[in-house]
Every structure is written in C-alpha cells, then in structure tokens.
Amino acid sequence: GQQLNQSPQSMFIQEGEDVSMNCTSSSIFNTWLWYKQDPGEGPVLLIALYKAGELTSNGRLTAQFGITRKDSFLNISASIPSDVGIYFCAGLSPRLSSNTGKLIFGQGTTLQVKP
C-alpha cells in the first residue's frame, strides 16, 4: 500500500499565487527531501530536512519537517511559469527504509501555472 500520501495530486493556479503541498505517513521519518521533476528529466533536489521542526528556505521555496516526524510541507511563494512540473516528497524512514538509503516517494503533485 501507499506509504507516503502526497496532496494535492494536482494544482492549477494563476501566476503570482502561493502554493502549498504536503506529505503524510503513518511511519516516522528521519529525513525529508523535496524534489521537482520536469518532463524527460530526473528529479532535482529542492530542499533537504533532517530534524523535526526544521524550517528551511531556498529562494521562494520553504519546507518544514513536521514535529511529529510523520509529515512535511512545501510552500512556493509568488509562483512563476517555470514552477510548472511535478513535485515529489521523499524520505528515509527507520522502519520503511530498513536503515538503508531507500528513499520512499510520494505520488507527486503536478503543478500548472497560468500566466
């Protein structure tokens, strides 16, 4: 079954709007990563989080490691057309990753931005 629930599945927004997406799990994670994937390319790392409660920014992007260690969110402020793509959350879970580098991925959020 699905181990990381990512929502929303897709978003269609106006340029300039803020965007929020999140990932939740029933298992504890000790690392959360956010990636963006454009068509025909591999995922590109946006933000990495390593501590519960950690809030990290990368330009217009902000992500947080949930205090319960079972969730994370990503915010994009003032969206622009080049933000279009698929955003994936991924993480390492002591139980689900079995102490390996096995990243567990969400299903992805497809973002479309209308100019």
Add this chain to the structure above:
Amino acid sequence: DAGVTQSPTHLIKTRGQQVTLRCSPISGHKSVSWYQQVLGQGPQFIFQYYEKEERGRGNFPDRFSARQFPNYSSELNVNALLLGDSALYLCASSWDGSRNQPQHFGDGTRLSIL
C-alpha cells in the same frame, strides 16, 4: 561539476531480452542507488551500493541485478525483460548513502519493451 550521468538515454528492447544500464555518480560520491519510475508514479527503490557492496535491495525479482565498480560507477542489469519493465530507470548518487547526505538523480534511461 558534472552531475549524475546515465547511458543510454533511451532504449527499446523486446520481451525476453536482457539490458544493461550504466551510471556515473557525481565526482566524490561513493554511493549509488537505482530506482524505477513508471509513468504517473514516484520512483521505486531497486538497489543501493556503497563501496562496491550492496547495502539495500527493494522488492524486485531476481531478474534485476546490479554492481558497482572501483571507480564507483554502476550497472543495472535486467534479464528476461517483461512488458511491465517499461519505465524510466533513475540512478542517484550521494557521498556515503547515509541519511544526512541527500541523493542526487540523473536524467534516467527510458526503457521501452515491445
């Protein structure tokens, strides 16, 4: 600096054939992981290698195998190809594969099985 490089970029095979995919990690990275991404889904973990040793294996059949070479590059082999093996195969590298070292992905090999 060069990122993770994968070859070939595209490949077409028929059922029953065998395929070898190649990956060169970011310079200085000693851990390589392989993922399979089918259309519309997130990547699924296949293998992780560190210092030429297998560190982890995902829920894939024995038709899938991999190895890592002394220069830390890696190959993924798939035997007896099935239609369901059609996917984007991604390679990711990190310094040592630990949780504090994020994995960086290549652009993948698109494998199509006819």
